[in-house]
Amino acid sequence: xxxxxxxxxxxxxxSPPYNMRLRVLNNKxxxxxNTDSKSREVQFITRKYSEFDDAFSIEDYYEFxxxxxxxxxxxxxxxxxxxxxxxxxxxxxxxLIGHFNKEIKDIVIWDKGFGQPAIHGSILNxxxxxxxxxxxxxxxxxxxxxxxxxxxxxxxxxxxxxxKSKEGHNACFPEELVSTILKGWTKEGDMVLDPFAGxxxxxxxxxxxxxxxxxIEKQQKYVDLINKRLGEVRCQQTMI
Numbered sequence: 689x690x691x692x693x694x695x696x697x698x699x700x701x702x703s704p705p706y707n708m709r710l711r712v713l714n715n716k717x718x719x720x721x722n723t724d725s726k727s728r729e730v731q732f733i734t735r736k737y738s739e740f741d742d743a744f745s746i747e748d749y750y751e752f753x754x755x756x757x758x759x760x761x762x763x764x765x766x767x768x769x770x771x772x773x774x775x776x777x778x779x780x781x782x783x784l785i786g787h788f789n790k791e792i793k794d795i796v797i798w799d800k801g802f803g804q805p806a807i808h809g810s811i812l813n814x815x816x817x818x819x820x821x822x823x824x825x826x827x828x829x830x831x832x833x834x835x836x837x838x839x840x841x842x843x844x845x846x847x848x849x850x851x852k853s854k855e856g857h858n859a860c861f862p863e864e865l866v867s868t869i870l871k872g873w874t875k876e877g878d879m880v881l882d883p884f885a886g887x888x889x890x891x892x893x894x895x896x897x898x899x900x901x902x903x904i905e906k907q908q909k910y911v912d913l914i915n916k917r918l919g920e921v922r923c924q925q926t927m928i
Contacts, residue, residue: 707776709743888914
């Protein structure tokens with residue numbers, strides 16, 4: 689993102705890794721090893737990425753994402769940051785919300801319909817995620833500086849089912865979530881950035897809805913998948 693000029697992007701839509709491989713044992717944070725459980729269900733829930741351990745310390749997770757969000761707000765006036773409260777993100781996430789309290793314009797609840805069974809007892813099933821909406825140089829109040837939805841038409845709870853995993857990536861964006869943001873806060877020709885691109889759903893929806901886009905992804909496996917998926921997308925025809 690440091691290579692991107694300031695205020696050159698119209699919208700950021702992203703979902704970072706949630707730090708799923710950090711757990712608590714004897715009141716201390718430790719890394720969740722493959723030997724932690726023989727349950728396939730536990731491994732599916734916690735192992736979201738095939739080539740990334742997803743196990744920062746709480747402080748490292750906080751510092752990394754504080755820097756990342758600052759960069760997002762430098763390059764764009766509005767950021768949609770999708771994240772779930774899990775053991776490995778909880779403390780850092782609440783610190784981030786406090787740090788960016790002036791930039792957070794609102795929070796949407798993404799209702800996924802059901803929560804996967806919790807890994808341990810006395811833990812709530814997590815059936816929702818936050819869509820934290822931040823604005824750079826945000827004015828007071830809840831009104832967005834720029835939006836394209838009519839008054840009274842945009843709800844703050846989005847009931848959208850989970851997306852299926854793709855080639856070892858079990859944390860894929862649902863297309864409807866991205867399209868909802870694009871329709872409500874961007875127009876055709878706008879530039880959209882996803883700095884944690886994963887399997888490229890943000891780019892897929894941008895291409896299909898005639899938006900420009902920049903995707904950042906460090907794993908070549910997913911870069912190849914993104915290029916493959918983009919090659920299969922047909923753009924919508926603009927009605928004149």
